[in-house]
Amino acid sequence: MNAKKIFDQIEKEQQEEKERQTRIEGESFSILFTLAVGLLIVIWNIAHGIPTGDIFAMFWTTAFGCAAYGYLKDRRRKSQLCIAAVSLALIIYNLIRYFAGI
Structure with a gap:
């Protein structure tokens, strides 16, 4: 009986x-996917002379939320807490x- 409880x-x-x-894997995938899509949009915006601060702010918002x-x-x-503070500063900056x- 005791072995059953342990099992x-x-x-x-x-x-x-x-x-x-x-x-944890779901959270990691979410952040990586956000980064990949954000990077694609940033490259597009840079190629067309469009400001990129909004995309970076969205990425750092995701990082802030997770942290x-x-x-x-x-x-x-x-x-x-340190990651959240740095992410918040980067959100504001962008x-x-x-x-x-x-």
């Missing part, structure tokens, strides 16, 4: 680890450049 506990932990890994969520979910992850027409 069930191990199975439950493996299931939780699979779900966590799937979530802020990661920090709020587990406040021990101080690196996520929006200012975009609205100023630079």
Whole structure:
């Protein structure tokens, strides 16, 4: 009977680890896809002389959202707070450049 409980506990932990890994892979794919599409649009805009600050702001917004969520979910992850702060600064910088027409 005791072995059954241990086996069930191990199975439950493996299931939780699979779900966590799937979530992390989904977040990573989302950021990479955003980066790839943003890069394509940036190249297009540069080729046509269009400002690119808006696209960069959208990318940094995605990075900020993921980092802020990661920090709020587990406040021990101080690196996520640093990433969120840098991303927020880059969002503001790129929006200012975009609205100023630079």
